[in-house]
Amino acid sequence: APYGSVISPDEQISNIDDSSRTANQGTAIKLLNVSQIDKKYPFDGTPNWNLFRCFCQPHLRGTKPIEHSIRVLEKHPYSSQTFIPMGCPRQQPCYLVVVALEDCNTGRPDLTTLKAFLCKGNQAVTYGAGIWHAPMITLGDQEYIDFGVVIYEFHDPQAPEKDCQEQHYDSSIKVEIFQC
Numbered sequence: 001a002p003y004g005s006v007i008s009p010d011e012q013i014s015n016i017d018d019s020s021r022t023a024n025q026g027t028a029i030k031l032l033n034v035s036q037i038d039k040k041y042p043f044d045g046t047p048n049w050n051l052f053r054c055f056c057q058p059h060l061r062g063t064k065p066i067e068h069s070i071r072v073l074e075k076h077p078y079s080s081q082t083f084i085p086m087g088c089p090r091q092q093p094c095y096l097v098v099v100a101l102e103d104c105n106t107g108r109p110d111l112t113t114l115k116a117f118l119c120k121g122n123q124a125v126t127y128g129a130g131i132w133h134a135p136m137i138t139l140g141d142q143e144y145i146d147f148g149v150v151i152y153e154f155h156d157p158q159a160p161e162k163d164c165q166e167q168h169y170d171s172s173i174k175v176e177i178f179q180c
């Protein structure tokens with residue numbers, strides 16, 4: 001918050017409260033409502049489940065310090081978007097999330113709110129509807145990381161901006177990286 005939400009099992013299970021449940025005949029812990037699905041439009045039906053295979057860019061492979069320039073931020077004006085990494089090492093930083101709130105006067109990203117978060121292989125993130133974010137940035141030695149993605153989409157070829165709007169930049173901005 002206020003950019004969206006994180007599903008972080010290690011933290012959430014360690015801070016268990018009375019919202020938790022046992023499940024699977026007592027062999028599982030079930031936490032309720034750990035993320036969100038926003039829709040700012042009367043979509044019909046249910047959100048889409050998409051698959052993203054995100055390839056690690058060569059300069060982000062390995063464990064050297066991250067130096068990465070972001071030239072575009074995007075938003076999905078009417079829907080949140082949740083990325084759930086699949087098959088990643090639990091404790092290893094696997095992807096970088098960069099987010100910004102919207103300047104309500106210009107409708108563009110408010111770069112004073114720009115933040116970056118290192119996310120581990122067992123953390124899922126949800127970008128809130130209308131929250132500006134960088135396209136997925138994957139890290140590590142593997143060639144790619146697969147994500148299950150949940151989002152409401154129009155897929156209207158006459159109005160792609162209803163699903164995704166982009167803001168491009170000619171120069172990059174240094175941003176402090178936080179642990180997710």
Ligand SMILES: NC(=O)N[C@@H](O)C(=O)O
Pocket residue numbers: 074081135163164
């Ligand atoms: N740029 C891009 O592909 N963004 C994705 O989040 C999408 O599904 O639109």
